[in-house]
Amino acid sequence: MAGSGGEQAVRMRLNQYPADPGGGGSTGGGGPDLASSPAEKKAAANTLHNEIEPHTTTAGAWADDETSAVVKAFDAKDGHGWVTSGAVSKAHKTWGEQVKNLANQLSGDESALRSDSTLMTGTDVGVGDKARKVSVFDTYSSPPTH
Template identity: 85%
Template structure:
């Protein structure tokens, strides 16, 4: 209770940001591991392209081979088979689609990292050019000073 020895008052403020909103590290929130320089973005894109995408595709192909073996082993022989064969085949179809979607997302992320600087620079130039177009007011001349 309040005032007893060894206990500390606890308070909470909801109108401010936490001291460490991202949790630190590479786990999120724009922590210190966020790739922001062109070199870091290129390195991240290269890692996606050279490491993560091929390993994901290889893992998916390995699972295809292993699952096909399971489906074949439980498939109907002499007119009798296990229900497991059809269930594993359906589950594998869904899983395979998910792997393909993951690889597509990785390719998209890689492309976004590679094109990010171009996109931002192009936007900056576009905004700059549009900000100083000839105004209708520029056509009016000031009356000569008398």
């Protein structure tokens, strides 16, 4: 519909949530549901490990054979080749790096979900111990000794 008066620019930002992410979620405002209990965090970490990470790696590798065939088909033969071969090869290398970065990020998220409960509990206990050592209220809560 190029040229029609009713064109509307379509823009996408990948570093923020969309204005209306859809779905109701349990928050009522349409925001994402966050795993907050230890069981929910464990389930989310298991989903990352068993489903999302392997499927991401598989999807990332899916184009390897086809891309290699394109690079070979357009590569130099008898000293003459297409610029397309080098461009496709470079794009494929970038794609592989991006897939690897995404897989590493997913693995980091999984680790964070698995260690979050331990970290928070350890922090709570540590803060409680420190606060307990300096509490002036201990002198008031103990019964007087005579």
